[in-house]
Every structure is written in structure tokens, then in C-alpha cells.
Amino acid sequence: MKLIKLAPLAIAMMLSGCAVGPDYTQPTSTLETEYLYQGVQGTQAGQYAEQTDNAWWKSFEDPTLNQLVLDAQNQAIPLKIAAQRIRMAQSYQSTIESFKVPTVNIGAGFGNFQISENDPLLGGAITAKHPVSGEELGLVEDNNSAFFVGATIAWEVDLFGRIDRQASAAAIRKEQMVIMREGLTTLITSDVIHNYLQMRGAQERKKIALKTSDDQSKTLELVKLMVKSGYGSKLDESRAKAALAATKAVIPQLEIAENVHLQRLAILLGETPKQSHSRFKQDEPLPNFSGIIPTGLPADLLERRPDIRIAEREMAALNEERAAAIAAQYPKVFLTGAPGVLAKDFDDLFNSDSVSWLGSVGVSWNVFDGGRGDAIVEMQEARFDASVLSYQHSVIAAFGEVETLLHGYGQSQQYVALVSEASAETTNAVNKAQSLYKAGLSDYLSILDAQRQQNMMRDRVVAAKLQTANMTIALHKALGGNWQVNDAISQ
Structure with a gap:
């Protein structure tokens, strides 16, 4: 790994x-x-x-x-x-x-978001019914909140x-x-x-x-x-x-x-x-x-x-x-990453299970610019x-x-x-x-x-x-x- x-x-x-x-x-x-x-x-x-x-x-x-x-x-x-x-x-x-050198940006905060029941993607998951009993099931919470601490790293490889x-x-x-x-x-x-x-x-x-x-x-x-x-x-x-x-x-x-x-x-x-x-x-x-x-x-x-x-x-x-x-x-080559921790409760924020990250490699090449x-x-x-x-x-x-x-x-x-x-x-x-x-x-x-x-x-x-x-x-x-x-x- x-x-x-x-x-x-x-x-x-x-x-x-x-x-x-x-x-x-x-x-x-x-x-x-x-x-x-x-x-x-x-x-x-x-x-x-x-x-x-x-x-x-x-x-x-x-x-x-x-x-x-x-x-x-x-x-x-x-x-x-x-x-x-x-x-x-x-x-x-x-x-x-x-x-x-890489640019590192550190941030922290608290976020809250509400999912609409009419959301074409997730709305159905909020009010879904059991296929046998017909009982209404809540597969996704409509109201969510979380604490986060993380960093954004960007680097152009020269x-x-x-x-x-x-x-x-x-x-x-x-x-x-x-x-x-x-x-x-x-x-x-x-x-x-x-x-x-x-x-x-x-x-x-x-x-x-x-x-x-x-x-x-x-x-x-x-x-x-x-x-x-x-x-x-x-x-x-x-x-x-x-x-x-x-x-x-x-x-x-x-x-x-x-x-x-x-x-x-x-x-x-x-x-x-x-x-x-x-x-x-x-x-x-x-x-x-x-x-x-x-x-x-x-x-x-x-x-x-x-x-x-x-x-x-x-x-x-x-x-x-x-x-x-x-x-x-x-061509220009870019390396980016976003490591951090994310949790619903602040007490769980620094738990090992709260670790999240995102990494990517990108290439940019201007193949045509009119000379x-x-x-x-x-x-x-x-x-x-x-x-x-x-x-x-x-x-x-x-x-x-x-x-x-x-x-x-x-x-x-x-x-x-x-x-x-x-x-x-x-x-x-x-x-x-x-x-x-x-x-x-x-x-x-x-x-x-x-x-x-x-x-x-x-x-x-x-x-x-x-x-x-x-x-x-x-x-x-x-x-x-x-x-x-x-x-x-x-x-």
C-alpha cells in the first residue's frame, strides 16, 4: 500500500x-x-x-x-x-x-445539510416502503451534521x-x-x-x-x-x-x-x-x-x-x-490530496475510523492555442x-x-x-x-x-x-x- x-x-x-x-x-x-x-x-x-x-x-x-x-x-x-x-x-x-513546493491549506469546521424528500436521487430513500410489509423505512437521514478537520494539498510537478x-x-x-x-x-x-x-x-x-x-x-x-x-x-x-x-x-x-x-x-x-x-x-x-x-x-x-x-x-x-x-x-502534471477526519459527533472526530482522504493525479497540456x-x-x-x-x-x-x-x-x-x-x-x-x-x-x-x-x-x-x-x-x-x-x- x-x-x-x-x-x-x-x-x-x-x-x-x-x-x-x-x-x-x-x-x-x-x-x-x-x-x-x-x-x-x-x-x-x-x-x-x-x-x-x-x-x-x-x-x-x-x-x-x-x-x-x-x-x-x-x-x-x-x-x-x-x-x-x-x-x-x-x-x-x-x-x-x-x-x-506543495501548497498546503488546513481547515476545520462544522457542517449541516437537509435532504429534500423531493430530491430525484436521495428523496426516495428517505420515504422508502418495505416491499412486503409496506412499512415506511428511513434508509437515509434527511438531516445530517458533521465535524471535520482536514487539509488540501496541491503541487505542480515541475x-x-x-x-x-x-x-x-x-x-x-x-x-x-x-x-x-x-x-x-x-x-x-x-x-x-x-x-x-x-x-x-x-x-x-x-x-x-x-x-x-x-x-x-x-x-x-x-x-x-x-x-x-x-x-x-x-x-x-x-x-x-x-x-x-x-x-x-x-x-x-x-x-x-x-x-x-x-x-x-x-x-x-x-x-x-x-x-x-x-x-x-x-x-x-x-x-x-x-x-x-x-x-x-x-x-x-x-x-x-x-x-x-x-x-x-x-x-x-x-x-x-x-x-x-x-x-x-x-504538459503540466498536478498532484492533489485532501486528507482529513470527518465525524458526526465531535468526540469521534479523531477516532481512527473517522479518517478520510482523497488523492488525484492530473495532466494539463495545451495542444492548440492558435500559435x-x-x-x-x-x-x-x-x-x-x-x-x-x-x-x-x-x-x-x-x-x-x-x-x-x-x-x-x-x-x-x-x-x-x-x-x-x-x-x-x-x-x-x-x-x-x-x-x-x-x-x-x-x-x-x-x-x-x-x-x-x-x-x-x-x-x-x-x-x-x-x-x-x-x-x-x-x-x-x-x-x-x-x-x-x-x-x-x-x-
């Missing part, structure tokens, strides 16, 4: 190896063994060291920036939303995987792997959510660094403009005195006024830029503007990056960049969904083929982005060096122009022109440093990696 009951389960276990659909093979990409511009100053080629600190922004040696990044990774609302999406994906995975493939696809979707959160962490962190440096750059440029404005105001007063004494000209006075006005006109624009970046930092930190503004001091200079950027090998991009990893996981998920669509065209199943499989195959092309595009785009930024990073460093050299020369020019003017060997136009050049080059030095900082951020982002600091919230 036990062998008969176990037979359906044994058959299901033997047939469980009949899974259909293509198995997933991770793609391989042919990349160059080294970057075209990997030898630029400030970078290091070769494989990444395991001990490489992902918190590369610490090379700016700015405690305020380090704290901003840590707070943003803990407080940013988009990251909290991403964490909830991971929870949803995990719950969805658990939901799909639950179909692999012979062809449809449910297993769907569960695998759900697990991969969860992996994608984790990678997306990692990529979002990188994006928000880079935005924090960018806006912080831009804010400090605007403050430093405003500082330069205010000092230049003060110097030009003093110079203008001196020119006015010389005009009154007859040693100067109105032309010199007009030029001094124009230079001062031009410098003052820059200050409001720099204040706008400073405020814009402050507001963006507040949004990234999930704080009010007042809370965010209280973090910063006005006298902190623009920090300089002092680290070396490890470029690694081109093949490292496949494992480090979130966009490539998501594209690869998309292929894996769509392959599982394609296999599930193929398996859906095969719907084939169309679904074809659609899934097209989605998978498109994901392969998308993956290839992501790899090519990533490789090109790194090459572009490597070249730009090297050129930006050269630009900083040349602009800094030019700025130093303009300072020498101002000193010489002032000496010649005091000696009466040149007019004041030479001083105004030298000061204008000096002001312009000081501003260009700061702008060049900001450009290099932007290239630094972009290059690190293009190279990928997990930027989450250890103290930040985990998924």
Missing part, C-alpha cells in the same frame, strides 16, 4: 531531469590587452591590487569631502529607494520559488523546469537590483564630489575677484588723484573704472554658481538647505588630487562597471525566461538576441569612454601646468609694470593691462584645476568599481 502511495512521487523525481530550454553561457568579449593612452601622467596600468582602496576621493585630503560622501551614502533618498527595490526583488524571488527557470530569472533580477544600487552609489558619490569641488572652486574664484576688485578700487583712487594733479588723463581714469566694473560683474555670477552647488549638495544629502549650508566654512581652499589612478586592464571593465554587469545579468535573466516559455509548451505559445517563445528569443547586442554595445562604449577620459586626463594636467606657469609670469609682469610706472617710464595703461592679465590667469588656474578634478571623477567612474564605504548602509 505504501509503495502505491509513493509511486507518483517517485515518477516525478525520475522525470525531474527533463528540463528543457537553452542553458546560459556567460559571454566572452575580445578586448585589447592595454589602453591606448594608459601611460598618461598620474595613472598606473596593470591589474588592480586587492587592497586598492575604493574610496579614492580620500586622495583629495579633505575631511569635509570625506564626511559628505559618507553621509550621502547613508542618507541619500534614492539609495534608500534602491534598497527597498532590492527587498521587493527578493520577495518576488521567494514568491516564485514557493511554487516549487517536470520540464518551467518553475525552476522562472525562479532562476527572479534570482537574477534581484542580482540586477543589487548591482543597480551599487551603480547608483557611484553616481551619487560622484555628484557629491563634483558639486563640492565646484562649490569650492566658485568660492575661490570669488575670493580672487574680490581681492582684484579691492586692488582695482585703490588703483582707481590713485588715478583720480593723478588726474586732478594734472599728471594723469581721463582716458586712464575711464579704463580703470571699466576694469573695476568688469571685475565686479563677475562676482554675482560666482555667487550664483556657489549657491547652485550648495543646493544640489543638500538634495544629494537628503537635507534641507539650512542643514547643508551649516557644514561648510568659507575659508577652505579648493583641494587638489594627489593620488594615482589605477587603470587596470581593459578586461577588468567587464567585472567592475555596473552597466556592463547589468547588461550581462539581463542576458542571463532573459535566457531563463526564454527557457520557461519553451517549458510552458510541455500563441510559439509567438511567446519567439518574442523571448528576440528579447534575448537584443540583450546580446545591448551587452556588446555597453562593452564597446565603456572601452571608448575610458580611452577618451584617459586622454583628456593627461591633457588637462598639462593645461594646469601651463596655465600655472602663465599665471606666475603675469604676477612678474604686474610687478615690473608698477616699477616702470613709478619711475615715470610708462603710463598707467600698462599696469591696468598687466592686472587684467593677472586676474584672468588666476581665474584660469582655478578653472583648470576644476577641469582636471572633473576628469579625475569621470575617469574613476568610467573604470567602475564599488564605491560604497564600509560605514555606509548595506543592502
